[in-house]
Amino acid sequence: MTTAANERPAKTEGLPVGHDRSRRSRVLTLAGLVLFALYSVAPVWWLIVSATKDQQGLLYSNGLWFEDFHFFDNIRTVFEYDDGIFLTWTVNSLLYAGGGALLCVLVSVAAGYALSRFSFPGRKLGLGVVIGSFLLPQALLTMPLYLLFSKIGLADTAWGVLIPFTINPFMVYLAKVYVDGAVPAELLEAARVDGAGEIRIFFQIVLRLMRTGAATVFLLSFVGNWNNFFLPLTMLRGDDKWPLSIGLYFWNAQRTDSEIDLTTLVLTGAFLSIIPLAVVMLAMQRYWKSGVTLGSLK
Amino acid sequence: MRRHTFRGAGFAVPFYLGFLFTFVAPLCYALYQSFYSIESGGLGIGTQKEVFAGLDNFTRGFQDGDFWAGVVRVLLFACVQIPLMLGLALTMALLLDGVARRTAHRYRFSFLVPYMIPGIVAALMWMYLYSPRLGPLTDALETVGIHADFYSSGLIWFSMGNLLTWIHMGFNMLIIYGALQAVPRELFDAARVDGASELRIALSIKVPYVRGALVLTGMLSIIATLQLFNEPLLFRSTAPETVTKSYTPIMTIYYQAFDSNNYHYAAALSVILALIAGGASFLFYKLTNRAQP
Structure with a gap:
């Protein structure tokens, strides 16, 4: 009323x-x-709350609210367990996800630029191959890729993970869509008339105009790499080369077999592994929203 | 003029070289491997050699009951989980589209929280939530008189479906919401003047407009479901009797390759599964395109 x-x-x-x-x-x-x-x-809230509890608190208190605050003890245990292997995994994750994303940006923007702004024989086919491979289940390539890499000595090395992270057809397509919109052909023509070389045009004009596109590719690639599980699981044998995802999986699988119960370690480790990803995502919000929307419209 | 075209192509070279190396070569290698098998010589383990096996691996694959049970399992699962998830994602997007922009932004952020959680962490988290010992869910249901074992063979698909829906719903919502933003606003005003309710506008104007986005998300989801591996692998650590080694096709391939060392057979299964994935996507695309008025 x-x-x-x-x-x-x-x-x-x-x-x-x-x-x-x-x-x-x-x-x-x-x-x-x-x-x-x-x-x-709510589930994430539960994880945050659980990361502050010790074993007793986990078992006997209300899962959705805080009990005795053991967060910092838990963090210390996570980083001290097994000679600080958790820190190694964190560094590995940052290296694989960040390094792979950087390489992916360079390769994808260059390829997207070629596909968008030049007409060379085979361009149409090249673009078709890129789009067609979206439909290929990536997991199926992983096993033969491992066999191939182990023949040439790349399996069980950082490159075994970094190279596949670099080559991503979806990112090439995304970069092409961005070049279509952000790099005017007239500007390139003008630069050519002024006598600038192609390499110089790419690094001084295209890359600058593509800042938003490059950031989007970096972000989506970083998130994808950070979350990848199957490829490193197949490719990497030694636990000092693992990223966080494999390490946490391993702790979880072992949690009841080892001398101490690893449950608090798994939960606190899981919470800690979210933080870098959340930081990157929040810092670059602007880009990934536009990136995902753009991909859907074309 | 000719020099230009060559230089332009040069920018694509690093990618396509890498593509040959990480996509084409493994595919060819898998095909090649699938036509061979290991035969151990009469003198024991030391004399294993690769022999041409023709279509033996494929014949075996087509008759492998466990593998096909896995394929049927994920396809049935896809038929239930994908429409439910996309329906929920569509509902989320329509709800967001129905409120003021500022309110929408606030809620959209919370909807995207699951997207920020690494997949394996999300799976671990839900596994603990489901756990009768640690998680609050079993206790909560107990108080209203329901005994639920989330890892029992009856409920495990629900548990996994809920987990996957939770992980992927936000991303799909974002794609659909993005497409919704492109609907011309004048259409709504015209419909409102004609006395259409908000629900009617949503169903008759907005939904047809986001068809393309729904087909896209549907196809991506089908391919993702066929590759289901991480989540069942984690569930296996808790419920090994329910989640067997051949629970999903990729699990069969993984265990054949790395547990039983049947690389050649695993390669043949990979080829078969790639064909199934292609076929399923193609069928889905055809069906959704034909239904269009």
């Missing part, structure tokens, strides 16, 4: 039912949003 005053009286006069319905639909909309938000956030 009170909200009726805010509505336009002339229109609602004849449609009291419709007016009621729109008010109800607004309440339902908000209720739906709140439910979805709770579903999305």
